[in-house]
Amino acid sequence: MNNPGVFPTRPFRRLWIALSLSGLGDWLSLLALTAFAWSLTDGYTSGAYAVGAVLVAKLLPVVVFGPLAGLLAEQLDRRWTMVVADVLRAGLMISVPLVGRLEWLFVAAFLVEFFTLFWRAASEAMVPGTVPPKESDRARKLVLLAVYGAAPVAGLLFAGVALIARAVLPGPDLTLYATAAVFLACLATVFSLRGERHPVSVPSLTGQILDGWKHVGGTPLVRGLIVGGIGASIACASVIGVSRIYVDALHGGDAGYGMVFAAVFVGLGFGLFLGPRMLPGFSRRRLFGLTLIFTSLVLVPTALVHDLVALFFLAALVGLGAGATVGGGHALIDGEIREEQRERASGYLQAMSRIALIVVLGLAPLAAGAAGAHLLRTGDLAYRADGTNGVLLVAALLTLITGLVSYRLMDDRRGIPLRRDLSGALTGVPYVPPVPKKDRGLFIAFEGGEGAGKTTQARLLAIWLRDNGFDVVTTREPGATKVGMRLRAILLDRETTALSSRAESLLYAADRAQHVDTVILPALESGAIVITDRYIDSSLAYQGFGRGISVAELLAVNEWATSEVRPDLTVLLDVPPSVGLNRFASPADRIESEPEDFHDRVRRGFRALADAEPHRYLVVDAAQAQSEITRQIQEKVLSILPDPVPASTEDITSTFPVITDA
Numbered sequence: 001m002n003n004p005g006v007f008p009t010r011p012f013r014r015l016w017i018a019l020s021l022s023g024l025g026d027w028l029s030l031l032a033l034t035a036f037a038w039s040l041t042d043g044y045t046s047g048a049y050a051v052g053a054v055l056v057a058k059l060l061p062v063v064v065f066g067p068l069a070g071l072l073a074e075q076l077d078r079r080w081t082m083v084v085a086d087v088l089r090a091g092l093m094i095s096v097p098l099v100g101r102l103e104w105l106f107v108a109a110f111l112v113e114f115f116t117l118f119w120r121a122a123s124e125a126m127v128p129g130t131v132p133p134k135e136s137d138r139a140r141k142l143v144l145l146a147v148y149g150a151a152p153v154a155g156l157l158f159a160g161v162a163l164i165a166r167a168v169l170p171g172p173d174l175t176l177y178a179t180a181a182v183f184l185a186c187l188a189t190v191f192s193l194r195g196e197r198h199p200v201s202v203p204s205l206t207g208q209i210l211d212g213w214k215h216v217g218g219t220p221l222v223r224g225l226i227v228g229g230i231g232a233s234i235a236c237a238s239v240i241g242v243s244r245i246y247v248d249a250l251h252g253g254d255a256g257y258g259m260v261f262a263a264v265f266v267g268l269g270f271g272l273f274l275g276p277r278m279l280p281g282f283s284r285r286r287l288f289g290l291t292l293i294f295t296s297l298v299l300v301p302t303a304l305v306h307d308l309v310a311l312f313f314l315a316a317l318v319g320l321g322a323g324a325t326v327g328g329g330h331a332l333i334d335g336e337i338r339e340e341q342r343e344r345a346s347g348y349l350q351a352m353s354r355i356a357l358i359v360v361l362g363l364a365p366l367a368a369g370a371a372g373a374h375l376l377r378t379g380d381l382a383y384r385a386d387g388t389n390g391v392l393l394v395a396a397l398l399t400l401i402t403g404l405v406s407y408r409l410m411d412d413r414r415g416i417p418l419r420r421d422l423s424g425a426l427t428g429v430p431y432v433p434p435v436p437k438k439d440r441g442l443f444i445a446f447e448g449g450e451g452a453g454k455t456t457q458a459r460l461l462a463i464w465l466r467d468n469g470f471d472v473v474t475t476r477e478p479g480a481t482k483v484g485m486r487l488r489a490i491l492l493d494r495e496t497t498a499l500s501s502r503a504e505s506l507l508y509a510a511d512r513a514q515h516v517d518t519v520i521l522p523a524l525e526s527g528a529i530v531i532t533d534r535y536i537d538s539s540l541a542y543q544g545f546g547r548g549i550s551v552a553e554l555l556a557v558n559e560w561a562t563s564e565v566r567p568d569l570t571v572l573l574d575v576p577p578s579v580g581l582n583r584f585a586s587p588a589d590r591i592e593s594e595p596e597d598f599h600d601r602v603r604r605g606f607r608a609l610a611d612a613e614p615h616r617y618l619v620v621d622a623a624q625a626q627s628e629i630t631r632q633i634q635e636k637v638l639s640i641l642p643d644p645v646p647a648s649t650e651d652i653t654s655t656f657p658v659i660t661d662a
């Protein structure tokens with residue numbers, strides 16, 4: 001039998017080799033065609049325009065024909081589609097130096113990419129037939145490795161062939177022939193594949209964007225990820241887009257072009273690996289924006305340096321920063337987005353990043369050409385300031401803006417100085433912000449729909465904290481005070497009919513005002529941990545999202561009613577209303593008996609509130625077993641608990657804090 005090793009199966013290994021060769025040919029064709037375009041022109045501006053036009057011609061088919069290729073590949077024989085595409089790609093590459101005209105070069109660039117689309121759709125449809133379903137995730141990652149791992153190899157190979165060409169066949173002709181040879185090698189491997197029929201699904205870029213924007217795009221986390229993904233694309237695409245023109249000013253030739261290209265992708269690969277692993281004790285969200293800001297800062301010397309070797313290193317650093325951003329972004333999707341939304345969020349991120357990549361790759365050389373080449377003089381000093389330098393500076397600025405915006409959108413440690421936070425992560429001693437009021441206790445609220453398990457979990461948390469030596473006050477809304485009990489009776493009695501939404505909101509706020517004044521604040525001031533079953537967010541979710549009252553107005557009323565006392569932590573127990581409402585045996589009260597779409601709106605409201613202030617929330621899937629929910633809550637509470645033993649006492653007695661992770 002097969003020994004799976006790195007590859008799940010032997011047929012998949014053969015397909016993977018074909019995918020790698022096709023990817024290699026594709027990247028090589030990008031380099032060879034742009035280099036040839038440059039060689040056919042004789043001025044800075046015309047050369048830059050020619051390179052830009054090749055890139056546009058090469059990138060256009062993905063946008064226009066992407067889904068169509070998938071549909072057509074569905075009708076055709078997989079293996080023969082790939083064979084014909086390989087023959088045509090090789091033929092086109094050979095034809096370019098033979099014809100030797102720019103017009104044909106643009107057409108050939110377009111057609112090579114067009115046939116590549118068919119090749120890719122057919123090969124992707126073959127993957128499921130070569131691996132068992134349980135290996136499909138691994139196979140998907142290996143396919144990505146084949147396609148993107150081929151990029152640095154292509155850069156180095158292109159540089160090597162260009163160096164040889166200098167001796168035997170001046171000009172980039174040899175690199176075009178080498179690309180054709182790679183497509184023919186790919187053709188040879190394709191013959192050994194078996195073309196089983198599996199449905200092809202090539203989602204359109206616009207489809208992925210609309211779907212992602214509609215279903216997951218509203219949260220600050222996803223918005224930050226998208227802005228950051230666009231920033232990382234701008235950084236890499238700007239360097240790759242102008243590099244053929246830039247290296248010429250530094251006398252690097254085609255070999256230098258290949259090296260810069262390879263450097264960006266080597267850096268990108270390292271960044272993808274390191275991004276999710278670096279600074280383990282530091283906020284992943286903050287790190288995402290920071291890696292992008294780092295990338296923007298590296299772009300500045302990249303734009304200004306006039307030294308080829310320095311350019312290689314800086315290009316690798318740009319790749320490293322962008323790779324760390326992208327790798328960190330995908331780790332955030334895996335860690336912070338619900339499982340059922342992950343694929344959608346990552347498709348949205350990839351589609352937006354790809355669009356940015358395509359636009360910037362095409363625009364960067366065109367803009368550099370439009371800006372032209374200039375020599376700045378002051379006295380005896382002269383500095384060559386070309387359009388390429390300007391384009392990279394603009395890219396640095398745009399990357400910086402995207403870095404700052406995503407940092408702001410995603411920051412989950414607001415109020416904590418970045419410098420302290422960073423040095424805490426670097427030294428391994430996490431920075432703990434001071435408790436605002438010296439003796440103030442901790443305020444924890446449980447929120448969620450009907451039957452989510454708030455009362456159960458609030459009680460279990462109180463028991464656990466008391467067992468560990470904390471002074472705990474448990475309370476609830478509505479009805480924790482004498483007045484509150486009367487209000488609760490009015491609010492929940494089904495005999496209370498025709499109560500207006502505003503009156504209902506004010507009654508809940510009145511109960512809360514009394515609650516804060518007579519129970520919550522005194523307990524907090526005595527240093528106790530207060531655990532309340534429902535608080536302001538219930539009004540925002542039920543009366544705001546459920547009844548349709550303005551959330552901003554409700555917030556204003558409630559802030560006034562509570563003297564702005566807000567929980568330090570809100571635990572949102574999230575459960576579908578159909579599950580929660582079925583947990584009760586007793587007859588439904590006035591609010592529980594609202595229709596299901598009311599409770600659906602309430603649930604969406606709670607989730608939107610949590611998404612807007614992630615640093616203050618713990619969102620728990622309340623359909624899980626009670627013990628798992630309890631574990632997650634304890635883990636979070638442990639991380640925010642004040643140390644019950646004052647530091648000074650610890651110094652003297654060597655006492656450890658009471659609660660441990662065990």
Ligand SMILES: Nc1ncnc2c1ncn2[C@@H]1O[C@H](COP(=O)(O)OP(=O)(O)OP(=O)(O)O)[C@@H](O)[C@H]1O
Pocket residue numbers: 448449450451452453454455456457583584622623624625626629
């Ligand atoms: N994770 C769970 N899985 C299954 N049943 C649960 C779970 N958590 C609580 N329950 C049960 O569901 C019922 C409602 O629980 P609980 O009273 O804690 O919910 P609640 O959110 O406080 O409800 P309410 O909407 O009345 O405030 C109880 O019978 C409880 O035992």
Ligand SMILES: Cc1cn([C@H]2C[C@H](O)[C@@H](COP(=O)(O)O)O2)c(=O)[nH]c1=O
Pocket residue numbers: 450476477478492508534535536538539540542543591592
């Ligand atoms: C605080 C608060 C509560 N409600 C609703 C939510 C529930 O249906 C009841 C309270 O019942 P429980 O069994 O004690 O959870 O009141 C609301 O609509 N608005 C609020 O502010």
